[in-house]
Amino acid sequence: MTAFLSRLLGRLPIGYLQLTHHPGRLLAALAGVAFANVLVFVQLGLAGSMAESVAIPYRLFQPDLLIVSPAESETLSDASTLPRQRLFQALVHPDVTDGTPIYMSRSTWLSGQEASSSIQFFGVMPDAGEFFHDALAAPLIRLSLSDTALVDTLTRFVDMRSFAAAHSEAPVPFEMQNRQLGAVGTVSIGGGFGGDGVFLISDQTFFRMFPQRSSATPSHILLALAPGADPGRVAAELAQLYPPDTVRIRTVTEATDQEVRYQMTERPTGLIFAFGVVIGIVVGIVIAYQVLSADHIREYATFKAMGFRQSFFVGIILEEAIILAAIGFWPGLAFSQLFYHSLAYLTNIPIFMTPERAVAVLIGTIIACSVSGILAMRKLAAAEPADLF
Amino acid sequence: MSDVAITVSGLDHYFGEGDARKQALFDVNLEVGSGSLTILMGPSGSGKTTLLTLMGCLREVHAGSVRLLDQELFESDEITRIDMRRRLGFIFQAHNLHDSLTARQNVMIGLQVHGRGDPARHGEAADHLLDLLGLGERLDYLPGNLSGGQKQRVAIARALVSNPNIIFADEPTAALDKVSGLAAVQLFKDLGRARGTTTVMVTHDPRILDLADRVVTLEDGRVVMDRIQT
Ligand SMILES: Nc1ncnc2c1ncn2[C@@H]1O[C@H](COP(=O)(O)OP(=O)(O)OP(=O)(O)O)[C@@H](O)[C@H]1O
Numbered sequence: 001m002t003a004f005l006s007r008l009l010g011r012l013p014i015g016y017l018q019l020t021h022h023p024g025r026l027l028a029a030l031a032g033v034a035f036a037n038v039l040v041f042v043q044l045g046l047a048g049s050m051a052e053s054v055a056i057p058y059r060l061f062q063p064d065l066l067i068v069s070p071a072e073s074e075t076l077s078d079a080s081t082l083p084r085q086r087l088f089q090a091l092v093h094p095d096v097t098d099g100t101p102i103y104m105s106r107s108t109w110l111s112g113q114e115a116s117s118s119i120q121f122f123g124v125m126p127d128a129g130e131f132f133h134d135a136l137a138a139p140l141i142r143l144s145l146s147d148t149a150l151v152d153t154l155t156r157f158v159d160m161r162s163f164a165a166a167h168s169e170a171p172v173p174f175e176m177q178n179r180q181l182g183a184v185g186t187v188s189i190g191g192g193f194g195g196d197g198v199f200l201i202s203d204q205t206f207f208r209m210f211p212q213r214s215s216a217t218p219s220h221i222l223l224a225l226a227p228g229a230d231p232g233r234v235a236a237e238l239a240q241l242y243p244p245d246t247v248r249i250r251t252v253t254e255a256t257d258q259e260v261r262y263q264m265t266e267r268p269t270g271l272i273f274a275f276g277v278v279i280g281i282v283v284g285i286v287i288a289y290q291v292l293s294a295d296h297i298r299e300y301a302t303f304k305a306m307g308f309r310q311s312f313f314v315g316i317i318l319e320e321a322i323i324l325a326a327i328g329f330w331p332g333l334a335f336s337q338l339f340y341h342s343l344a345y346l347t348n349i350p351i352f353m354t355p356e357r358a359v360a361v362l363i364g365t366i367i368a369c370s371v372s373g374i375l376a377m378r379k380l381a382a383a384e385p386a387d388l389f
Numbered sequence: 390m391s392d393v394a395i396t397v398s399g400l401d402h403y404f405g406e407g408d409a410r411k412q413a414l415f416d417v418n419l420e421v422g423s424g425s426l427t428i429l430m431g432p433s434g435s436g437k438t439t440l441l442t443l444m445g446c447l448r449e450v451h452a453g454s455v456r457l458l459d460q461e462l463f464e465s466d467e468i469t470r471i472d473m474r475r476r477l478g479f480i481f482q483a484h485n486l487h488d489s490l491t492a493r494q495n496v497m498i499g500l501q502v503h504g505r506g507d508p509a510r511h512g513e514a515a516d517h518l519l520d521l522l523g524l525g526e527r528l529d530y531l532p533g534n535l536s537g538g539q540k541q542r543v544a545i546a547r548a549l550v551s552n553p554n555i556i557f558a559d560e561p562t563a564a565l566d567k568v569s570g571l572a573a574v575q576l577f578k579d580l581g582r583a584r585g586t587t588t589v590m591v592t593h594d595p596r597i598l599d600l601a602d603r604v605v606t607l608e609d610g611r612v613v614m615d616r617i618q619t
Pocket residue numbers: 404405411413431432433434435436437438439440
């Protein structure tokens with residue numbers, strides 16, 4: 001290793017030799033860097049899973065445009081209702097070929113002795129399959145039978161295994177909102193930050209379950225456009241048809257991106273993750289600083305007396321910083337993977353490592369360690385060769 | 390290169406500021422010939438180390454003049470002084486070896502100050518010199534596993550390995566026994582003869598005085614005696 005690094009650096013790998021000379025200190029430093037990595041990975045993972053779980057329900061839809069009431073329109077699940085009239089008005093536009101309303105509400109499912117899950121209900125028209133993900137078209141038809149549901153196999157806090165084989169020939173009964181319901185199929189959506197799972201039911205079942213809701217006031221309106229029509233242009237033209245500020249018209253992608261941004265930047269959860277990442281980076285910088293500024297003042301003063309320039313010391317410190325980052329990163333990555341798997345297994349939240357995140361954290365680790373090195377440099381620059389005599 | 394390695398004229402030096410300001414050197418004048426072995430003597434606190442560090446570019450010259458290898462150090466900038474140091478060799482009272490590096494690696498550092506090079510060749514040069522100093526068997530030892538005298542010999546090798554024009558040494562033989570102390574000083578003298586290396590050394594060791602070409606005695610920051618020996 002020393003020979004290899006010597007050839008690479010064109011000098012003795014003093015940083016490497018310094019680090020390996022104190023194996024205990026090196027191990028502690030690597031553990032520290034790994035720990036900081038885990039902190040950052042966990043926060044980024046949670047933030048990523050939040051973005052992912054925000055996006056998942058949107059992926060059920062494949063219309064061209066989504067219309068919501070402008071009030072509370074930041075999130076899919078908390079949207080206020082809007083008049084169904086808006087749907088009929090939209091259908092007047094020559095490029096709007098079809099439209100369907102969606103009704104949303106929440107209910108608590110007491111699934112066991114103590115367990116309860118907050119379920120998000122989407123009331124949809126069973127024959128509106130064209131507005132949904134292809135795989136949903138067939139199961140949606142089954143919802144024509146009243147009091148049936150497609151249940152979410154990834155619902156948190158509930159053992160959903162008994163629902164796995166749910167079908168219209170063999171509905172699996174369950175009770176919610178004091179109604180006897182039958183599961184006739186499954187979806188895999190999972191809990192996000194707005195609930196523990198998503199169940200799909202027909203609009204008719206929806207009104208029976210939530211009698212205070214009326215068919216005249218859906219939560220969202222989905223529109224399909226003529227092939228080749230530009231959604232941006234149609235959205236602008238539709239906006240002209242409505243009284244000002246009564247609707248918000250977006251493509252599904254826009255709505256998804258806007259909700260992700262909203263959850264990340266304006267909700268406490270998003271800010272907590274950002275804060276957690278900052279904490280992780282600070283912990284890493286502090287730990288690396290401890291090691292990089294370790295007492296080599298006399299040695300450095302000696303090197304200075306010999307005529308080495310500042311750049312030589314910067315080189316040694318960066319050598320140490322990069323070694324710490326490049327080695328400490330891997331156990332950090334491994335522990336984070338383990339953490340992601342455990343968390344995904346225990347909570348069903350969509351948390352997983354992405355190559356982009358791993359590379360970004362590796363680069364970030366190298367930068368953070370180098371920052372520690374530069375801070376340590378300031379301390380070591382005080383080495384005064386005249387004091388050696 | 391001229392016959393004179395170092396010219397000191399009218400050199401004063403002060404430490405501290407304001408009320409705490411204290412003068413350590415008073416109007417020191419000295420000319421050190423190339424290839425000579427000069428010894429600085431004097432009681433503790435007389436300014437020997439101060440003079441050595443000024444001549445060795447380790448301190449700024451504030452008043453008076455020091456010409457070192459035809460370079461004026463008065464009002465010189467930091468970079469000039471750093472580059473000058475590469476032509477000098479220092480041997481400190483404490484060996485100041487890097488304890489993460491082996492004896493060989495410590496000596497190699499003395500060569501690497503001159504830039505990138507073939508590490509294998511640096512290693513050979515270091516081995517040769519350490520062998521000459523009787524440490525051929527200890528090349529791969531870390532300083533922690535060497536005796537005080539052995540460490541000091543490694544430090545001597547580190548200072549000599551890059552063929553410096555001038556060697557500055559502050560009590561280099563304090564940690565050495567009589568035989569190896571004399572041997573080390575004899576090595577400085579031989580180098581002076583063979584390569585024209587100039588040596589300026591602080592010592593209290595009377596055994597060494599006989600080897601010197603010249604003995605300069607300081608007292609209270611002033612040169613009180615300057616004796617050339619033959
Ligand atoms: N960094 C410093 N700051 C303030 N005063 C100093 C400093 N270094 C030396 N002095 C003072 O300058 C004077 C000369 O010190 P110097 O170290 O040159 O003496 P020396 O002859 O080398 O003594 P010794 O034989 O004990 O090593 C002393 O009075 C000392 O107290």
